[in-house]
Amino acid sequence: MKVSDQILNAETPPISYEIIPPKRGTNIESVFGIVEQLKPHEPPFIDVTSHAAEIYYEEMPDGTVRKHVKRTRPGTLGLCAAIQHRFGIPAVPHLLCQGFTREETEDALIELHYLGIRNVLALRGDDKGFRKPTNNNRSRNDYAEDLVRQIDNMNRGQFLEQLIDAQATDFCVGVAGYPEKHFESPNPTWDVLALKRKVDAGADYIVTQMFFDNRHYFDFVERCREVGITVPIVPGLKIITSKKHLTSLPAFFHLEIPEALAAEVEAADRKNVSAVGIEWARQQAQELLEGGAPALHFYIMQTAKHALQVVEPLRKMA
Ligand code: FAD
DSSP: OOHHHHHHHOSSOOEEEEEOOOOTTSOTHHHHHHHHHHGGGOOSOEEEOOOOOEEEEEEOTTSOEEEEEEOSSOOHHHHHHHHHHHHOOOEEEEEESTTOBHHHHHHHHHHHHHTTOOEEEEEOOOOOSOOOOOOTTOOBOOSHHHHHHHHHHHHTTOOSSOOTTOOOOOOEEEEEEOTTOOTTSSSHHHHHHHHHHHHHTTOOEEEEEEOSOHHHHHHHHHHHHHTTOOSOEEEEEOOOOSTTHHHHHHHHHOOOOOHHHHHHHHHSOGGGHHHHHHHHHHHHHHHHHHTTOSOEEEEEETOOHHHHHHHHHHHHHO
């Protein structure tokens, strides 16, 4: 079922999760273990992140430096197929502009369609130093909006080359939104207008970047509605489980950690930090649902246990 329909038709707000593929050469069983833990909680869907190739440099014994291009975490599509067919849970692969040609994206979408995967999250990705070459008449999507348009075209039976009697795909497309604005946007108004272009290009729903102060989400939803964005806006939640998160999350995701939360985390013993994070997320989740959020999305990445401690009491209340 399409994610947007699941959200719009649900009797109680659905709660979904986002996981990360294992590192190249690592066992998949740990990821299956996470999905096993989530399954009894009937997730409406599980997202799997995508990771573009990165450039790294290796110093050689003769003092020269060798440049490498490597994808550390491949396997998003295969993992989605496994989740959907082995566990019967709809899977949402993330698709990136960054690191892929449009031709590769079309092929990936054809694979997904054959696999029965009907939901994707369309993203630009961050610049990791590697720009996919576009020789031999290949082309590239620069922004998520371009990727959404490509998928929307396929949903109308328009492939990159003109194909006679081409069968239309029927993907439901999600995109990213930023309650604290995307770090490259010059201001919040610019940011929601860029988001509106993604929706106008064919996006069916929005999942937000994580935030720790619900005010950011509620203000963001208001700004989106003011510019005419009508699709569901799902808040993304992350649970702080280590003191390092106080600096790593703002550095990676360009967000604010409220003073009260930062102070509580700082004052806690190392082994009690996750209890602080869980309680904060529980209050955030409850307030978001009371404030009309249509669903919740937890960034759990490699462990389900903390999110499930937030979700279990919420499900009992529902
Ligand atoms: P876009 O919507 O393309 O916007 C990027 C920036 O460009 C914005 O500042 C926007 O204002 C600006 N912009 C847009 N169009 C134009 C234009 N025409 N001209 C000039 N400026 C423009 N990253 C990963 O690598 N893998 C993942 O799996 C992943 N999953 C994510 C899931 C969610 C829910 C979220 C919120 C983010 C995720 N990200 C992921 C991170 C994301 O790739 C980065 O935040 C990236 O920097 C922006 O992606 P976007 O799709 O929002 O980009």
